[in-house]
Amino acid sequence: MLEVHNLSKSYGHGAGATTAVGDVSFTIEAGSFTCLVGPSGCGKTTLLRCLSGLLEPTSGTVLFDGQPVTGPPEKMAFVFQDYSRSLMPWMTVRHNVELPLRYRSMDKKERAAVTDEALAAVRLTAAAEKYPWQLSGGMQQRVAIARALAYRPEVLLMDEPFASVDAQTRSELEDLMLDLWSTYGMTVLLVTHDIDEAVYLADRVLALSTSPSRVTGEFHIDLARPRNQINTKDLPAFAHLRTDVLKLIQNSSSTAQHAPAPAAVAGHA
Numbered sequence: 083m084l085e086v087h088n089l090s091k092s093y094g095h096g097a098g099a100t101t102a103v104g105d106v107s108f109t110i111e112a113g114s115f116t117c118l119v120g121p122s123g124c125g126k127t128t129l130l131r132c133l134s135g136l137l138e139p140t141s142g143t144v145l146f147d148g149q150p151v152t153g154p155p156e157k158m159a160f161v162f163q164d165y166s167r168s169l170m171p172w173m174t175v176r177h178n179v180e181l182p183l184r185y186r187s188m189d190k191k192e193r194a195a196v197t198d199e200a201l202a203a204v205r206l207t208a209a210a211e212k213y214p215w216q217l218s219g220g221m222q223q224r225v226a227i228a229r230a231l232a233y234r235p236e237v238l239l240m241d242e243p244f245a246s247v248d249a250q251t252r253s254e255l256e257d258l259m260l261d262l263w264s265t266y267g268m269t270v271l272l273v274t275h276d277i278d279e280a281v282y283l284a285d286r287v288l289a290l291s292t293s294p295s296r297v298t299g300e301f302h303i304d305l306a307r308p309r310n311q312i313n314t315k316d317l318p319a320f321a322h323l324r325t326d327v328l329k330l331i332q333n334s335s336s337t338a339q340h341a342p343a344p345a346a347v348a349g350h351a
């Protein structure tokens with residue numbers, strides 16, 4: 083459903099140019115939950131922005147359902163790390179969630195129903211008439227998730243969505259995301275630098291090298307679902323997978339300081 087072919091992205095020109103994404107190719111299957119991990123500054127955000135059509139790649143292509151992505155596709159929604167900048171402080175929670183729906187051919191009643199459903203899905207019905215600044219960080223990020231859900235996306239791109247909240251809230255948001263994914267059946271591509279989070283959430287983890295990034299490994303996460311923060315993370319298989327991903331990322335970081343980025347390696351099955 084989402085195909086990335088030899089994508090690269092450089093910022094600037096000539097001697098001052100920075101190549102953030104080197105040469106990245108992968109495919110995302112419909113309905114899958116994929117996490118993209120890599121060291122800080124390796125180009126994860128840049129890559130996600132290219133996939134969503136917010137940024138034009140320097141070379142390579144992105145196809146969504148076989149069509150080249152040249153701008154944000156209608157069936158794609160985005161959740162950013164920084165909820166405080168993505169929500170409108172002068173609008174109530176309800177109006178924030180409803181905002182993108184105004185650009186869809188929906189009447190007022192339908193918009194209200196979709197908004198109510200999205201707020202209920204993230205358990206924020208009681209906060210509908212509050213303003214974002216009256217909510218905790220975790221609640222604000224749930225508003226941002228509700229806004230994306232209300233859009234009824236086929237693909238949800240999430241850029242470090244839980245990086246700005248405390249550990250307890252982060253676990254709760256991870257579990258909420260797993261519930262929403264199984265309820266709505268959308269395709270999720272989530273960027274994180276947290277390897278435990280990636281292994282816990284995903285059914286596939288793609289590891290990126292340092293910038294200019296390449297895919298250095300692919301891990302199929304066959305841990306049973308539904309997952310549980312305590313039982314799943316206690317499994318020997320969870321520990322093995324996180325160690326495998328960590329080793330690959332550390333290895334590619336140290337190799338990159340001395341040699342060109344390594345070729346793709348076979349992942350843990």
Ligand SMILES: Nc1ncnc2c1ncn2[C@@H]1O[C@H](COP(=O)(O)OP(=O)(O)OP(=O)(O)O)[C@@H](O)[C@H]1O
Pocket residue numbers: 093094100101102120121122123124125126127128129275293
């Ligand atoms: N607008 C820009 N102009 C110039 N360089 C940029 C721009 N945005 C990002 N970069 C550079 O591209 C590289 C990749 O940045 P990017 O934010 O995509 O990485 P990241 O993996 O998401 O980082 P982090 O994990 O720290 O969030 C970095 O070297 C960064 O400085």
